[in-house]
Amino acid sequence: MSEVYAVRRGLLRDRCAAVGSAAALVSRPANVRYLAGGAPPGSVLLLGPGGDVLLTPRAPSGDPADGRTDEQLRLSLLPGSDGDPVVAAADLAASSGAESLAVEEHHLTVSRHRAMGSVAPRLRLADLGATVEQLRVVKDEEEIACLRIAAEITDQALGELLESILVGRTERHLALELERRLVDHGADGPAFATSVATGPNSGQGRHRPSDRRVEEGDFLSVCLGANYRGYRCEIGRTFVIGTTPADWQIELYDLVFAAQRAGREALVPGAAYRDVDRAARYLLDSAGHGGGLAPWTGHGVGLEIDEDPQLAPAAMGKLDACVPVTVEPGVHLPGRGGVRIDDTLVVRPEADGGPELLTITTKELLAL
Amino acid sequence: MSEVYAVRRGLLRDRCAAVGSAAALVSRPANVRYLAGGAPPGSVLLLGPGGDVLLTPRAPSGDPADGRTDEQLRLSLLPGSDGDPVVAAADLAASSGAESLAVEEHHLTVSRHRAMGSVAPRLRLADLGATVEQLRVVKDEEEIACLRIAAEITDQALGELLESILVGRTERHLALELERRLVDHGADGPAFATSVATGPNSGQGRHRPSDRRVEEGDFLSVCLGANYRGYRCEIGRTFVIGTTPADWQIELYDLVFAAQRAGREALVPGAAYRDVDRAARYLLDSAGHGGGLAPWTGHGVGLEIDEDPQLAPAAMGKLDACVPVTVEPGVHLPGRGGVRIDDTLVVRPEADGGPELLTITTKELLAL
Structure with a gap:
């Protein structure tokens, strides 16, 4: 198991060496976890001339998922909470002979960066950029297995909700109940x-649950996902409350369903991100809903819920196999409501059966 | 209502002017909310020569608490999600004639800071430091009223839990149930x-709930708090499960109780932060528990759960009236468990009756 992390760190070292930096400091928590197998709060990972060191401001918490780290790592506990691990890492890198250190400028604050410069004035601080995020885009089968379990848990939680009485309950309560059910079924x-x-x-993307109660005739849209061993998936569904959906509801649902299917079908290795987005967006645009659409129609998932790639009109890049993404177009009509349908899928070659759908709850328009 | 925010922004402008900066950019979300009355996701606040502008990457969400902003503010929506509001703010500050702009270097990343420099190369970027955090330390009565309600909600949620059957239930489930009850009673x-x-x-500070079930004879320690209109409080209590606590449990409980009371009693205007910490720490140290103690014994609360001041051995500064803080010493004996007792209080002059205890759940050792 720990070999996986050592291999990942080896890849990162290679990339750093290729741009002339023999040492790298990883501070973004999901990146630390990806490379070390665990990320105690506040910890940072130094890949330096003296080996790989995880610097952490205090002892790892009792949580095995967060505290577990690769045995091949040295673990360095900083005394007290005053010492900033990035400053200690700069000091350590300089004293072990590194001339330059690549840091995550998109994560480090200006203050911390400056404090590193003060403690190690002769160390040249370079930018690691999104190198680790790029390594994270394509998942291995163990990571995908975690996402698959996360999706199973999510489907179970949602399925149970659908069997309960919904009318009269508030958005807030339903959201809390879904979260409880996720944990019931084994989510972290x-x-x-x-x-x-x-x-x-x-139909709104990330609507924050309010005290509004479910009423007959409502559209009800939910978006949830489980975190399983750090891996996060996402599902979104829209239902109708009551026996018979109105005509406008059926029409809007069919439109978003067709758009989402088009997006799913565009998920093939080699497809440009923007072409997947266009596939999901095209029907909605043509029906006159282009103005209110979210700026993306999907995104990568993994150790974070919102990872590269972004499926958006201006996104650059192409899909690889084994990249898990969401496809989540939606339309919201102000004052009336709307529809969002959201799945997590893994890009797979056609020879392997095409995209693997992880979130399998039905996408028929259910009247609850 | 909106006048409060304008007054706060006036104070900030004065402080900036005093250090020679006519323009300031606030990016830390709690600081934006404090000054604007609301902080839509990703929004930043520019106090510039051209007036006060809230720049936000997309329309405010449906949540009134987050979307509500001061009418005296101009609201500027940036098209799409690509534009970073801090870059747009730098551009706007420069084009409205500012020569320098004070930014929150402890919040801005190196990448965003650099992007600001690129778009406005002649604008001098200074450091605003923790100026807004310092303004936030002393609360007005309206803020304290929100904290008081948050504490009432928290006491209610905890009180209900104590009346239910606990043996056999997991930490995770109890935590979820407490959170549901917080929302039931009106928490955001x-x-x-x-x-x-x-x-x-x-007895551990921020133990993450696991699947361990409550057993007869256990210590059970809980730490929770409600968020009410953005204001956050904290309570921690320790109970014994079963009819009769063991001798070591009573002894440890009495010790931590005495330490916490000493900390509470030290909360007077003008007291040094470190002296409050020492008051709470002294008895635990003397009893030989000094080694395992957390590096602080309390902290400020407000729009964030962990604010200035920090009550710690090396903290500099003195308490003012109307500063809400926690007092939360605890002892954890590896392998056996421990006790934490945590209250939220507001510092008040003795003439007004001394510290105002917001979290009023009993601190007797209850056997549940």
């Missing part, structure tokens, strides 16, 4: 703040 | 991740 927690949107709120 | 959500620790886990 929700992957992100569960969204439940009713009536005029429905 | 939990102020932080609720901690429930049983048996050998008990």
